[in-house]
Amino acid sequence: MFDKAVEWFERMYKTGLMPDEVTYSAVLDVYAMLGKVEEVLSLYEKGRASGWKPDPIAFSVLGKMFGEAGDYDGIRYVLQEMKSVGVEPNLVVYNTLLEAMGKAGKPGLARSLFEEMVGAGVVPNEKTLTALVKIYGKARWGRDALGLWERMRSNGWPMDFILYNTLLSMCADLGLEEEAEKLFGDMKGSDSKCMPDSWSYTAMLNIYGSGGKVEKAVSMFEEMLRLRVKLNVMGCTCLIQCLGKAKRIEDVVRVYGVSMDKGVQPDDRLCGCLLSVVSFCENDVEVGMILGCLERANPSLVAFVKLLGEEDVHLERIKEEFKQILNAVALEVRRPFCNCLIDICRKRNLHERAHELLYCGIVYGLYPGLHSKTAKEWTLNLRSLSVGAAQTAFEEWMGAVSKVMDREEPLPQLFSAHAGAGTHKFSEGLANALDSHLKKLGAPFTPSEEKAGSFVATREELTSWVQSNVQSLAVSA
Structure with a gap:
């Protein structure tokens, strides 16, 4: 036409x-x-x-x-x-x-x-205000967005549940718990067209989950069940992640079961979330409980997790089976899957297997930009890795340095490891975990004065440390 x-x-x-x-x-x-x-x-x-x-x-x-x-x-x-x-x-x-x-x-x-x-x-309408809130949220301008909300209320500008949900999503992204609670309370006290819906509750689950407010998150979930608010896979994922980090494994199983009974269809992100919970489990019984949940959504992934623990399985088979797992899932979850699997291996003291998975991840392009080299500086970029994967990558890196020293090849003057500085209020901070790991190893890396979340060491300091720790740095080739 x-x-x-x-x-x-x-x-x-x-x-x-x-x-x-x-x-x-x-x-x-x-x-x-x-x-x-x-x-x-x-x-x-x-x-x-x-x-x-x-x-x-x-x-x-x-x-x-x-x-x-x-x-x-x-x-x-x-x-x-x-x-x-x-x-x-x-x-x-x-x-x-x-x-x-x-x-x-x-x-x-x-x-x-x-x-x-x-x-x-x-006079702006709901569409105007929603567009502006989205812009502020994307730019992480939380103060401007909340200031706009106050102007909406004082000027009596029109608001609908889409606008409220946009504000709630922004609060979730920025970790603004108090402000989100006020917004959510406003929605409950408004007329019927602005009452909280499934996405409103999901935003609150995200906020409480990210902040580790387990009881508040569970209370919100129970309220959804009581009011018969439709559950969605995103809210289920947020709550399970929160419960997993708190090591409340039985509650994870209950929430997963209720969600499935209510018609929630597990997606790749939820499977990745359950995979991460496995790394929080303290014993085989808990691991079995979570793998039982995961079995309902992705049996191939469960089979692969079990394969990792078998001693007589060689790298080539791991590499091939892992490739099939990656090909079956969405592109955006492939690296998180690899991170979680490495975390699981480290939790179960399967350190060699963790190094093999990192190798597979690099081969399959999951960690672009992990290493960079110039004549003056070698850099390890860990910002897209989990804690366990970052520790594994650091060990690999030091092993590579040891081999260069053995070959008496030249080394740069400076070495730096970048963990990044989280912008989210509730960010766990990979940098804190890496700092603790470096101190535990006694590695001569110190926080950079110029770049937050980065750690630096000079050639003289590092070579001396590597020579005295060569045995503990031995990793698979």
Whole structure:
């Protein structure tokens, strides 16, 4: 149908008929939907040259097109054109441009545009406010988002459950527990159109789970059951992760069973979550309980976990079986799966197997950028690894340094290990775990004064330490 619209429009031009304002705007929209950016701009310029004055709809089309492409220069062009033509933006145009600013990654300009809109007397609607909250959340501007919420309440601006849920999701991402509780309480006290739904409860489970507030998370889950709020796989995953970290294994099994009975379909993320819980288990009975849950969702993964504990299984088989596991799951969970499996091996004192899994992960491209070398510095980037995987990678790295020393090859002056500095309020901090591990080993790495979450050692310090610890650093080739 879009192609037909373009065909009839081109016929108009050939017959000498001049399109009116409505026709120009409609065809601009058609071209934009077809992704024909050059045709849109050409038609716009042709129309302007013929005396056509674009209306707000036309500018909304242009803004949306540039926004989809994340083209900030294009968005700025729209704003300049509107001023030159003397067209005052209406609510639809402002909403479109705000969404475009978000896609272009310009939170500061989005805020300025919003203030311009309010200053011009245009009252924002739910769509406006939701778009702005999403922009602030993505930029991690929690203070601005919560300040906007206060303005909504004081000005009586319209709010719906989508807007509330967007705010709750942002609080979950930033670890703003107190603020989320206030929002959730507001939703409960509002009219029926803003009452908490499944996603509202999921956001609260995420917040409590991330903060280790086990009792609050369990209470929220029980409330969902009591009020018959539909459970979803994301909420189930958040709660199980929380209970697993607290080593409440029986509660994990109960929550998983209830969720399955309520119709929750386990996905790869939930399977990864259960896999991580295995690494928290203290004995074989607990391991069996969690693997029993996982068996219902991914029996092949359970078989592989059991295979890791068999002594007579060689690397080639591990490599092949692991490849099949990875091919069967979504791309985004492959590295977390590998991290969890390494953690499980270390928990069960299968250190050689942990090193084999790390090797497989590197071979299959799960850890790009793990190592980097220059003549002056060797770097180990651990930011995408779990605690157990990071410890394993560090041991491998030191083993490699030992071999270079044995071959009497040159070493750089500086060695650095980067664990990163978490931005989430509730972040466990891989850097803290790595710091403890380095101290336990007596390794001469000290926190970097220039970069948070990084540890550095000089060549002289490290070579002396490696020589005295060569036996403990022996790892599989």
